[in-house]
Amino acid sequence: xxxxxxxxxxxxxxxxxxxxxxxxxxxxxxxxxxxxxxxxxxxxxxxxxxxxxxxxxxxxxxxxxxxxxxxxxxxxxxxxxxxxxxxxxxxxxxxxxxxxxxxxxxxxxxxxxxxxxxxxxxxxxxxxxxxxxxxxxxxxxxxxxxxxxxxxxxxxxxxxxxxxxxxxxxxxxxxxxxxxxxxxxxxxxxxxxxxxxxxxxxxxxxxxxxxxxxxxxxxxxxxxxxxxxxxxxxxxxxxxxxxxxxxxxxxxxxx
Numbered sequence: 001x002x003x004x005x006x007x008x009x010x011x012x013x014x015x016x017x018x019x020x021x022x023x024x025x026x027x028x029x030x031x032x033x034x035x036x037x038x039x040x041x042x043x044x045x046x047x048x049x050x051x052x053x054x055x056x057x058x059x060x061x062x063x064x065x066x067x068x069x070x071x072x073x074x075x076x077x078x079x080x081x082x083x084x085x086x087x088x089x090x091x092x093x094x095x096x097x098x099x100x101x102x103x104x105x106x107x108x109x110x111x112x113x114x115x116x117x118x119x120x121x122x123x124x125x126x127x128x129x130x131x132x133x134x135x136x137x138x139x140x141x142x143x144x145x146x147x148x149x150x151x152x153x154x155x156x157x158x159x160x161x162x163x164x165x166x167x168x169x170x171x172x173x174x175x176x177x178x179x180x181x182x183x184x185x186x187x188x189x190x191x192x193x194x195x196x197x198x199x200x201x202x203x204x205x206x207x208x209x210x211x212x213x214x215x216x217x218x219x220x221x222x223x224x225x226x227x228x229x230x231x232x233x234x235x236x237x238x239x240x241x242x243x244x245x246x247x248x249x250x251x252x253x254x255x
Contacts, residue, residue, distance in 0.1 A: 014040055015048045019057070019068070028065035085208070085217045086118050089247045093120045093219060096243045100236060102223040104243075107142040107205075110134070112163050114143040114218070122223065138164040138178070139171040141193040141205035142218040147178065148185040149215055155179070170196045190237055195225060202228050204237055206244035211252055219244055 017038055022029055031049065035042045049066055052058035056071035089106050097104040097120035106118040116133040137143030137158070150158065158164065159175040166173050172181065185191045193203035205220035221228070221236050228236060 011044075011048070014038075014044065015052065018045065018048050019052070022058070022066065022068055028061050028063070028067045030065045034066075085247075085251060088250050089208070089217065089219065090118055090120075092243050092247050092250075093118060096120070096219075096221075096239060097122050100221060100231065100239055102221050102228065102231075102236070105142070105220045105222060107135075107218045107220065109146045109215075112137060112158065114140050114146065116142075135197065136163065136165040136167075138173060139167050139193065139196040141191045141203040142220050144172075144178075144181070144185060144191040144193070145205055145207045145215060145218050148182050148191070152179075155182075167197050168195055168199055170194055172196065189241060200224055204228075204233065204240055206237075206240045208244055208248050208251065216251065217247075219247070 017040070018034055021034060021038060031042055031045050034040065034045045034049075038045075040048075049058055049060075053060065053066075053069070056069045058066050059069040060066055085108070086106060093104045093106055100122065102122035104120045104122070105116045107114045107116050109115075114135045114137060116135070135143055137147050147155065147158070155175060155178065159173070159178065164173045165171065172178050181191075190204055190206050193201070193205075195202060197203070201222065202225040203220050203222040205218050207215045208217045208219065210216050219240065221240055
């Protein structure tokens with residue numbers, strides 16, 4: 001069996017030791033104190049603190065001592081936000097999945113990708129069960145909702161990068177084609193993945209917005225194209241929008 005310690009990067013491991021030490025310290029700490037307590041050379045401590053300072057995770061006081069920086073607040077708020085939206089949305093998603101008999105997903109934006117953070121399963125379907133929790137924005141219904149909020153310059157940068165994926169012949173990898181679709185998404189309030197990620201799989205997605213009308217999460221219904229068509233795309237869209245609005249209202253009451 002492989003030893004997990006073989007995968008640890010020593011400098012990163014030491015950086016987290018320093019962060020943990022600073023977190024548990026009541027007062028600001030200096031390089032010498034950290035070096036002595038953690039038995040790490042002063043030069044190494046300095047390099048760690050300098051790097052953490054660059055990213056805002058550590059700040060230096062007038063007395064040449066260090067304390068944890070404001071970046072922890074920013075990232076901590078994001079994690080809290082994602083956890084909270086999942087907690088709020090879960091019962092609504094479970095109810096919708098049971099009502100329509102299809103898989104319902106909750107997704108968030110993560111570095112020009114969509115990350116599914118919760119899934120309620122409907123009727124069995126192989127393609128849904130094998131989906132990975134990370135999807136490209138350009139060929140996923142939830143992803144296209146996030147793209148619809150990008151500025152023209154952000155969209156140009158995205159479509160000129162290697163991030164868009166052509167998974168089927170239906171995948172949109174061209175900026176001009178997406179700009180045409182963007183208007184439809186804004187007008188309809190939903191987006192579709194019409195076998196753009198996997199052949200035979202269709203997905204409908206709706207946004208969950210905050211008080212500033214920014215998307216904080218997305219929900220989607222996924223299933224085989226033929227079965228969703230039989231149940232009725234308008235029916236599923238209306239149920240999805242109703243659920244998204246209910247989650248949105250609950251979110252806005254708390255935030």
